[in-house]
Structures are given as C-alpha cells and as structure tokens.
Amino acid sequence: MGATPSLIEREARLHAEAVAEQARKDVELAQAALIKIIQANQKSQQKAAEAQLAAQAQVYKEMVATLQAERASREAVQVQYHKEMIAVVQAECAAIQKRANMDIQSAQEQVEKSQERDATADQEAIDAIKKVAGERVKMANAAKEEAERNLKEGIQPVVTPTPEEISAARRRARFHEHLFHIAVTGVAGGGKSSLINAFRGLRNKDIGSAATGVAETILVTARYASPNMEQAYAWYDIPGADTLKIPDWQYFNAQELYVFDGIIVLFDNHFTMTDIAILANCRRFKIPAYIVRSKADQHIRNIMNDMGYYSGDYESEDRKKTLYQAAQEQFIQQTRQTVKDNLESANMPDERVYIVSNKTMLDVVNEKKPENIIHEIELLSDLEWSRTGPGEEYVAVC
DSSP, X not given: OOOOHHHHHHHHHHHHHHHHHHHHHHHHHHHHHHHHHHHHHHHHHHHHHHHHHHHHHHHHHHHHHXXXXXXXXXXXXXXXXXXXXXXXXXHHHHHHHHHHHXXXXXXXXXXXXXXXXXXXXXXXXXXXXHHHHHHHHHHHHHHHHHHHHHHHTTOOOOOOOXXXXXXXXXXXXXXXXXXXXXXXXXXXXXXXXXXXXXXTTOOTTSTTOOOOOSSOOOSSOEEEEOSSTTSOEEEEEOOOHHHHTOOHHHHHHHTTGGGOSEEXXXXXXXXXXXXXXXXXXXXXXXXXEEEEEOOHHHXXXXXXXXXXXXXXXXXXXXXXXXXXXXXXXXXXXXXXXXXXXXXXXXXXXXXXXXXXXXXXXXXXXXTOOOSOOSSHHXXXXXXXXXXXXXXXXXXXXX
C-alpha cells in the first residue's frame, strides 16, 4: 500500500529543509573561507608594504651616504685648492719681496753713486737757475724799456682779456644766448639814453625808459631790454669816458666792451680820441661798430637858421622844404668829413656814418611815417643784418 500524500509532502519538506540547512552551512563555510582569504591578503599586503618601506629606507640611506661622500669629496677638493692658492700667493709674495729687496739694493747703490756726483750736480743746477733767472731779468728789463719807450712815443699798450675775464664780464652784463647785445658809447650829454629809448620804442618820459639829462646820469653801465619781445636786443648805456676820468686807451677794456655783439659809437658835436680808441679795439676784437651822430634835427635846424630861415606863418612850405634839404645835405657832408679827418689822423680807414634824429628813430620803431628820414631805417636794417647775418661783411664792421 503506497504512502499517503501527507507523508510524501512531509518527507519533501524535510528534505528541502535539510538542503536549505546544508546550503546555509555551505555559505557560512564559504564566508569563513573568504574571511581567511581576505585576512591572508591583508597580511600579505602589509608585509609587501613593509618590504617596500624597508627598500625605500635602504635607498634613502644609500642616497644620504652618496651625498655625504660627494660633499666630503668637494670639501677635500676645496681644501686642496685653497692650499694650492695659498702656496701660489706665498710664492708671489716671496717673489715680490725678492724684487723689492733687489730694488732697494739697487737704489742704495745708485744713491751711493749719486752722492759722488752731488757736489758737481748741485753746482751745475745752481748755475742753470742763475742763468735762467738772469735771462728773465733781461726780458723783463727789455719789456719795461719797450713799454716806457712806447709811452713816450704815444703808443699805448695792448691788453687782451683772459677767457676767465670774458666769462665774468658776460655774467656781469647778464648776457642771454638768444639776444643781440649792443653797447652805446659816447660823451656825457651826447644823447645815448635818448637814442636807447628810441630804439626801444619809448619816449624819454615813458615808464621804463632810460634816464636822460644834460649831465651824465649814470656812472655804471645800465642794461635795458626791448619791451617788444620780437626785438631780440639788449641795450647797454655805457658811462661817458669824460665822466670817469679814464684814459682813452683804457676805456674799452675798463668798460668791458670786448664782450658785446655790437657797439654804437655815438657823438654829437665832437669826434674824440676815446671814439677812435673804441673803433680801433673793435677792429682788434672783430666787433661790428656803428658810428652814429645823433640830434640831427637840432643841427639841421641850426643850419637852416644860419641860412636865413625863421619859423613863422609867413615862411612858405616850399621855402621850408628847400632850406631843409640844403641844410640836411650840408650837415651830412660836414659830419662825414669830420669823421674822415679824425680817422685819417689816427691812421684808420674811413667808416660809414649814420646820421639820425632820436624823434624820427622813435617814429620808425613804432611803425609811424615820419617826414624827414635820414639814416634811421638804414641803421636799424644794418643792426638786424649783423644780428641775423654775416655782419663782418658789412661796412662799419670792425
């Protein structure tokens, strides 16, 4: 008789439970085996890491040992180099000392030899010094005799300023590299200040004008700049020689005229020896010079009066113009002849003479149209030519 269904089911369930239990045990065994494997791997990795660290430590020790060996080797080389350098220096010092000893010995020998010649050499040196001193005394005496002879004959000494004196004079005159510096010379009362005012476009009573008067108003050089910045001039009013009690041949250097770019020799009635000396020195220093006679309107009016002219309403304009032209021509001829005669007496060549009126010059500078122009425009043009062009090629150039 076969098994009942309930028994079969029970056996099947028991078998399944046995299989499940066995599977659970197998899993546990597998897990335990896995844990052992993992632990074994960990121990293996730890040993490998420890071995690697030990190897790295050994490499580090070997590197330290190598570096220490290299440093010791370099230090040994440096010590050897220093020893060799010390030996070289000691050898050089010994050689220098040896040469010094030889030089000292040689010098001592020379001194001993020279001492034997000292008496003779000293005497020869004394004789040579006496000879040179004697020659210098002779030269000084000859120069003194020549100077005395020249003074007796009227020949004045020539004094040339040094470069230091020229530089100092330029500083005192307040020179500016972009200006043309013109000195105006002449006797006291000759119209220097009025002419400078006219050149600057100022009347005598204007603010900033140079002081004027019959008596000499300055005893030192006065500097005046042009109010118009377009006029690149600096004007210098030089004291008259007659007010300073300076000999004519000393006046040029005493007033430091050798530093100026141009010199106007102004005269009114008389052409003096000081004027001659200034022109002569201008030639020596190659300075452009301009002989100017001022106050032309006054002199021409005096000549007109001598010709019979009397100012008044009854004088016709035609007669006035005729007399003026005649008086002007006479004044120009007389002035030129006076200058020519004075220059010839000083053995100097003839020079151009500019005849001007201060009033007319003022009008020309201020761009007005004066009626009676003589040489005002020509003088201004020649001054500008000297400033901008080769002034040495123009007449009235020293």
